[in-house]
Amino acid sequence: MTDRPEKLAGVVGILARSCSRHRWLVLAAWLVAFVPAVQHIREGGARYAQEVAPVGSESARAMDGVARASPGGQLPDVETIVIRARRGTVDAGRARERITALVAEIGRLRGVTLVADPAGPLGAATAGVDPISADRRTALVSVLMADDALTPDLDAVRAVIAAARAYDGPEIQVEMSGPGATMIGSVDLSPAPLAVAAFAMIVLLGVTLRSRLGVVVCLLPAGVCAVQAVAVTGRLSHTAQLTPFAPVTAAVLAFGTCLGGTVVAVHRAQSALLRGQNREQAAASATAAAGAAVVIGGLGVSIALLVVAGLLPNEFGGLAVAAAAAVMIAVLALLTLLPALLATGGVRLLGWAERHYLAMAGAGLARRPGLRSWWAAQVGRYPALVAVAVGVVLMALANQTDGLRIGGGDAGTDPTSMTTRRAYDLVSDGFFPGLNGPVLVTVDRGTPVGPADRTVQPTQVAAAIRATPGVRSAEISLDDPTLGPAVIRVLPVAGPRTTEASELVRRLRDDVLPGTLGGSITEAAVGGPTAMFDDSADEFRSTLPLFLAVVLVAVGLTVFVASGLPALAVLLGVAAVLAVVAAGGMLRPVFQDVDAARHLHVMTSPVEPFVLIPVMVCVFGLAPVMNLILFARLREGGGGGGAADPSKAGRADGLRGAARLLTRRRDGARPDPIRDGRDAIRRGHAELGHVVLTMNFVMMFIFLAVAAQPPRTLKMLGGGLAIGMAVDALLVRAAILPAAVHLGQRWQTDRAARARQAAATGKESKDPKDSKG
Numbered sequence: 001m002t003d004r005p006e007k008l009a010g011v012v013g014i015l016a017r018s019c020s021r022h023r024w025l026v027l028a029a030w031l032v033a034f035v036p037a038v039q040h041i042r043e044g045g046a047r048y049a050q051e052v053a054p055v056g057s058e059s060a061r062a063m064d065g066v067a068r069a070s071p072g073g074q075l076p077d078v079e080t081i082v083i084r085a086r087r088g089t090v091d092a093g094r095a096r097e098r099i100t101a102l103v104a105e106i107g108r109l110r111g112v113t114l115v116a117d118p119a120g121p122l123g124a125a126t127a128g129v130d131p132i133s134a135d136r137r138t139a140l141v142s143v144l145m146a147d148d149a150l151t152p153d154l155d156a157v158r159a160v161i162a163a164a165r166a167y168d169g170p171e172i173q174v175e176m177s178g179p180g181a182t183m184i185g186s187v188d189l190s191p192a193p194l195a196v197a198a199f200a201m202i203v204l205l206g207v208t209l210r211s212r213l214g215v216v217v218c219l220l221p222a223g224v225c226a227v228q229a230v231a232v233t234g235r236l237s238h239t240a241q242l243t244p245f246a247p248v249t250a251a252v253l254a255f256g257t258c259l260g261g262t263v264v265a266v267h268r269a270q271s272a273l274l275r276g277q278n279r280e281q282a283a284a285s286a287t288a289a290a291g292a293a294v295v296i297g298g299l300g301v302s303i304a305l306l307v308v309a310g311l312l313p314n315e316f317g318g319l320a321v322a323a324a325a326a327v328m329i330a331v332l333a334l335l336t337l338l339p340a341l342l343a344t345g346g347v348r349l350l351g352w353a354e355r356h357y358l359a360m361a362g363a364g365l366a367r368r369p370g371l372r373s374w375w376a377a378q379v380g381r382y383p384a385l386v387a388v389a390v391g392v393v394l395m396a397l398a399n400q401t402d403g404l405r406i407g408g409g410d411a412g413t414d415p416t417s418m419t420t421r422r423a424y425d426l427v428s429d430g431f432f433p434g435l436n437g438p439v440l441v442t443v444d445r446g447t448p449v450g451p452a453d454r455t456v457q458p459t460q461v462a463a464a465i466r467a468t469p470g471v472r473s474a475e476i477s478l479d480d481p482t483l484g485p486a487v488i489r490v491l492p493v494a495g496p497r498t499t500e501a502s503e504l505v506r507r508l509r510d511d512v513l514p515g516t517l518g519g520s521i522t523e524a525a526v527g528g529p530t531a532m533f534d535d536s537a538d539e540f541r542s543t544l545p546l547f548l549a550v551v552l553v554a555v556g557l558t559v560f561v562a563s564g565l566p567a568l569a570v571l572l573g574v575a576a577v578l579a580v581v582a583a584g585g586m587l588r589p590v591f592q593d594v595d596a597a598r599h600l601h602v603m604t605s606p607v608e609p610f611v612l613i614p615v616m617v618c619v620f621g622l623a624p625v626m627n628l629i630l631f632a633r634l635r636e637g638g639g640g641g642g643a644a645d646p647s648k649a650g651r652a653d654g655l656r657g658a659a660r661l662l663t664r665r666r667d668g669a670r671p672d673p674i675r676d677g678r679d680a681i682r683r684g685h686a687e688l689g690h691v692v693l694t695m696n697f698v699m700m701f702i703f704l705a706v707a708a709q710p711p712r713t714l715k716m717l718g719g720g721l722a723i724g725m726a727v728d729a730l731l732v733r734a735a736i737l738p739a740a741v742h743l744g745q746r747w748q749t750d751r752a753a754r755a756r757q758a759a760a761t762g763k764e765s766k767d768p769k770d771s772k773g
Contacts, residue, residue: 010288012287012288012291012292012294012295012335013284013285013287013288013291015291015335015336015339016283016284016287016288016291016335016339017280017283017284017339019283019335019336019337019339019340019343020279020280020283020284020339020340020342020343021280021343022340023339023340023341023343023344024340026336026337026340027337027340027341027344030224030333030336030337033228034224034227034228036231037227037228037230037231038227038231040231040234040235041227041230041231041234044155045234046233046234046237046238046247047151047237047238048151048183048237048242048243048244048246048247053527053531053532053535053536054535054536054538054539057532057535057539058509058525058526058527058531058535059525059526059527059528059531059532059534059535060527060535061442061525061527062440062441062442062525062526062527062528062531063075063440063527063532065442065444065484065485065487065525065527066440066442066478066487066527067148068483068484068485069442069478069479069480069483069484069485069486069487070478070483071483073483074147074148074149075148075149075150076144076145076148076149077144077145077146077147077148077149077152077153077157077178077179077180078126078142078143078144078145078149078178078179079142079143079145079157079160079176079177079178079179079180079181080127080140080141080142080143080176080177080178080423080427081102081106081140081141081143081160081164081174081175081176082138082139082140082141082174082175082176082177082422082423082426082427083095083099083102083118083138083139083140083141083172083173083174084137084138084172084173084175084426084430085136085137085138085171085172086170086171086172086173087171088137089135089136089137090118090132090136090137090138090139090172091119091132091136093171094171095171095172096119098167098169098171098172099117099118099119099139099141099172100117101167102141102163102164102167102174103115103117103141105163106141106143106160106163106164109156109159109160109163110156110159111145111146111147111153111155111156111157111159111160112143112144112145112146112156112160113144113145113146114126114142114143114144115141115142115143115144116131116141116142116143116144117141118131118132118139118140118141119132122142123140123142125477126142126144127140127142128435128438128473128475128477128489128491129431129435129473129491133430133431135430137430138426138427138429138430138431140427143160143178145157145160145180149179150179152179152180152183153180154180154183154184156180157178157180157181157183157184158184160176160180161176161181161184161419164176165419173422173426175419175420175422175423175426176419176420176423177411177419177420177423177424177427177436181419181420181423182411182420183244185411185414185418185419185420185710185711186244186711186713186714188418188709188710188711189709189714190708190709190710193704193705193706193708193709194705196705197701197702197704197705200701201219201698201701201702202215202219204694204697204698204701205218205219205263205694205698208263208267208690208691208694209263209266209267209270209349210350210351210354211266211270211348211349211350211351213345213348213349214266214270214345214349217262217266217338217341217342217345217349218259218262218263218266219259219262220341221258221262221333221334221337221338221341222254222255222256222258222259222262223255224333224337225254225255225257225258225326225329225330225333226251226252226254226255226258227251228254228329229247229250229251229253229254229255229322229325229326229329229330230247230250230251232250232322232325232326232329233246233247233250233322233325233326234247236318236321236322236325240317240318240321240322241318242318242319242322243319243610245319245610245611245614245713245717246318246319246322246614247322248614248706248717249319249322249323249326249614249617249618250322250323250325250326251326252618252622252699252702252721253323253326253327253330253617253618253621253622254326254327254329254330255330255699255702256618256621256622256695256699257298257326257327257330257331257334257621257622257625258330258333258334259695259698259699260622260625260626260629260692260695261290261294261330261334261338261625261629262334262338263691263692263694263695263698264289264290264629264691264692264695265286265287265289265290265334265338265342266286266342266349267691268285268286268289268290269282269283269285269286269342269349270349270350270354272285272286273346273347273349273350274350274354278346279342279343279344279345279346279347280343282342282343282346283339283340283342283343284339286339286342287334287335287338287339287342289632289633290334290629290632291334291335292562292628292632293562293625293628293629293631293632294331294334294335294625294628294629295331295335296558296561296562296624296628297558297624297625297626297627297628297629298327298328298330298331298624298625299331300554300555300557300558300561300624301324301327301554301558301620301621301624301625302324302327302328302331303324303554304550304551304553304554304620305320305321305323305324305327305617305621306320306321306324307550307554308320308546308547308550309321309324311546311550312543312546312547316543316547316613316617319613319614319617320617323617323618323621326621327621327625373682375734376682376683376738377682379682379735379738379739379742380681380682380738380742383738383739383740383742383743383746384739384743386735386736386739387571387735387736387739387740387743390731390735390736390739391575391736393731394575394578394579394582394727394731394732394736395578397578397582397585397586397727398578398579398581398582398585399585400582400585400586400588400589401581401584401585401588402585403588404584404585404587404588404592404607405588405592405605405606405607406537406540406541406606406607406608406609406612407497407502407533407534407537407606407607407608408496408497408529408530408532408533408534408536408537408606408608409497409605409606409608409712409713410424410436410437410495410496410497410529410605411423411424411436412424412425412428412433412436412495412497412603413497413602413603413604413605413712414602414710414711414712415601415602415710415711415712416601417710418710418711424436428495432472432491432493433493433494433495433498434472434491434492434493434494434495434496434501435472435491436495436496437492437495437496437497437501437528437529437530438489438490438491438492438528439489439490439491439492439501439504439505439508439526439527439528439530439531440487440488440489440490440526440527440528441461441465441474441487441488441490441508441513441524441525441526441527442484442485442486442487442488442524442525442527443456443458443461443485443486443487443488443522443523443524444484444485444522444523444524445457445458445481445485445486445522446520446521446522446523447521448521453520453521454519454520454521455520455521455522456516456517456520456522458476458479458486458488459476460516461488461513461516461517461522461524462474462475462476462488464512464513464515464516465488465490465508465512468504468507468508468512470492470493470494470500470503470504470507471490471491471492471493471504472491472492472493473490473491474488474489474490474491475488475489476488476489477489490508490528492504492530496528496529496530496533497530497605497606501530502530502534504530505526505528505530505531505534506534508526509526513526533606533608533609536608536609536610537606537609539609540609540612540613547616548577548580548581551573551576551577551580551620552573552574552576552577553573554620554624555569555572555573555576555577555620555623555624555627556569556570556572556573557569558624558628559572559573559624559627559628559631562628562631562632563631563635563744565744567744567747568740568741568744571736571740572627572732572736572737572740575731575732575736575737576620576623576624576627576732579619579623579724579727579728579731579732580616580619580620580724582723582724582727583615583616583619583720583721583723583724583727584607584612584615584616584720586720586723586727587607587612587615587716587719587720587723588607590719590723591604591605591607591712591715591716591719592604592605592606592607600715602712602715605712607716608713608716611713611716611717611720612720614717614721615717615720615721615724616724618721618724619721619724619725619727619728622699622725622728623728623732626692626695626696626733627732627733627737629692630692630733630737630738631737631741634681634737634738634741635741681738681741681742681745692733693729693733693734696725696726696728696729696733697729699721699725700722700725700726700729703718703719703721703722703725704718704722705718706718706721707719707722
């Protein structure tokens with residue numbers, strides 16, 4: 001084992017002692033930094049984009065062309081109010097009166113530029129079709145907002161939704177869809193699952209730590225880190241393209257990384273207090289014990305994520321920068337805020353009975369590991385078997401990525417409780433499914449330089465597209481050569497998430513447009529929701545191997561720095577890659593199986609890359625720190641305390657080990673290094689393993705609360721994170737990591753024994769020569 005972590009632990013111990021002595025100054029500094037972060041979040045101003053086409057893709061060129069062709073030079077945010085007459089038609093009577101009043105009220109709202117009455121001349125121009133269905137019962141009201149479609153004004157859109165939904169009643173049904181409505185629905189949270197998760201989290205931490213103040217000390221730094229991470233992500237959204245899931249990802253990484261360190265540190269501080277240390281000594285030793293692992297793991301993850309941001313300037317890259325900042329915030333809190341809180345708490349971190357026993361006896365009772373020691377014993381007894389068996393399970397889970405459909409969903413896959421889903425169904429039933437996801441084709445005529453340069457007019461392109469199978473209509477919606485290219489609005493027959501819609505996009509790109517524009521200087525690009533999701537899926541597949549390579553190298557290097565064992569580094573690196581892949585792959589049997597999706601009240605659909613990327617980044621980002629914290633305890637040789645004073649920390653375990661050694665010698669048995677090392681690792685696994693797993697189960701409660709939310713994307717995000725956390729906790733951290741440490745200890749012991757035997761053999765071979773001389 002390398003001595004670098006011990007040296008780093010010494011530096012962390014010095015910092016922890018300084019923060020514990022000047023704890024009030026440290027707490028004041030964090031409070032000063034916390035207040036502006038809360039104020040920044042409350043003021044808003046973050047600019048998150050719902051659907052971002054990959055940089056350099058054809059869909060990105062198309063959407064840029066639409067923005068240039070639009071007045072104001074931005075992609076227009078057009079929200080659609082869908083109205084269904086419950087009795088009669090929308091043309092007359094009470095229904096017509098309600099629609100007229102609705103249009104008038106919406107037009108007076110802040111942020112609304114234009115409202116197109118379906119009975120007026122602008123209705124067909126903005127909707128692209130007759131805005132009243134053939135049966136005259138469904139009407140479309142187009143609302144042009146002032147902001148960009150990729151970064152809509154959510155407050156203004158919420159006001160439109162509230163005003164429109166207020167007209168829902170016995171005469172008409174009113175629903176709403178559009179970029180802003182979709183973005184609001186995708187992050188709309190129900191408080192009940194979150195409240196249940198919070199209660200379960202507090203109960204689990206209380207059972208593990210047996211102290212109310214200990215629970216507060218665990219949750220307070222984690223909450224502070226989450227708030228700071230969200231504030232930093234909001235700042236980054238002005239300089240990088242980030243989806244609405246970026247602040248969720250940053251908060252999860254900051255909260256999880258910090259919580260993992262605080263749970264372990266509080267547990268070790270309690271053990272130090274029970275051994276008779278004062279508050280400052282306990283805070284410093286507990287922080288130093290896990291500090292080296294936190295620094296190595298946190299820096300490794302942050303550097304790896306910054307490398308990802310540099311190599312992959314797409315959704316991976318933007319999210320990686322926010323995630324790296326979140327991890328570093330958590331590391332800073334663990335090294336400074338945590339020891340200050342531990343020193344402030346002192347003996348109150350212990351339970352009532354432990355405090356009173358400590359006050360009377362001067363030392364506390366040792367905590368017995370209980371039933372969890374059985375699993376630690378089995379792993380120590382059969383490490384190779386456990387590693388192979390769990391490895392097979394991990395590979396089987398990762399293999400679920402075979403057949404995973406990556407692409408884009410739509411509002412038709414959301415629960416029927418959401419207004420966007422009901423609007424989707426009304427449009428599909430009253431008109432046709434393809435109206436929910438138009439394909440936008442931009443046509444740049446080009447500027448002829450010579451007589452041989454031929455151009456193709458947008459009307460010719462529209463005619464060719466109109467003759468393509470699967471196209472319901474194709475009309476020019478924008479055409480001002482002084483602004484930019486012409487825009488053709490193509491309405492497919494099929495809905496946007498279907499394979500038929502993707503096939504139409506492919507046919508337009510590969511066959512129709514090249515055949516129409518061949519030999520000319522005119523260029524065309526195909527965009528729209530289906531095209532953007534297909535391009536995002538292709539880019540995700542092409543960049544995933546590079547991301548997994550970064551995961552392998554980052555985890556492997558951090559483990560090697562901490563252990564000095566190449567085999568252990570490779571094993572845990574491969575396990576981390578499989579865990580990341582399994583987190584995404586297990587979404588297939590959960591969300592792409594008809595029966596499973598029906599139980600979740602959603603429809604099967606492809607998995608969006610902007611859901612898979614946060615899942616994989618979070619599973620990777622949370623793993624190294626927790627793995628190294630547990631590894632640091634396993635390699636202590638059975639010591640129960642921190643690295644600041646290992647002689648005091650392991651006194652009780654050392655006396656027990658000496659007693660066992662004397663017993664074996666009295667019985668005539670020789671010392672057994674393999675058995676002694678196995679017992680030491682087993683004790684560390686039994687003592688700290690459940691504490692580390694507590695953090696994993698707490699995070700699983702939070703992720704399951706996210707999965708219980710109504711939006712389908714949140715169900716996928718929470719489900720993928722919960723699956724990834726369960727795989728990492730129950731397979732990697734509870735089985736593969738301790739089994740690998742056992743195997744590494746045996747290998748080192750065998751190598752040392754062979755070296756001693758070789759040295760003894762060499763000495764014996766030299767003795768006859770010496771005697772002859």
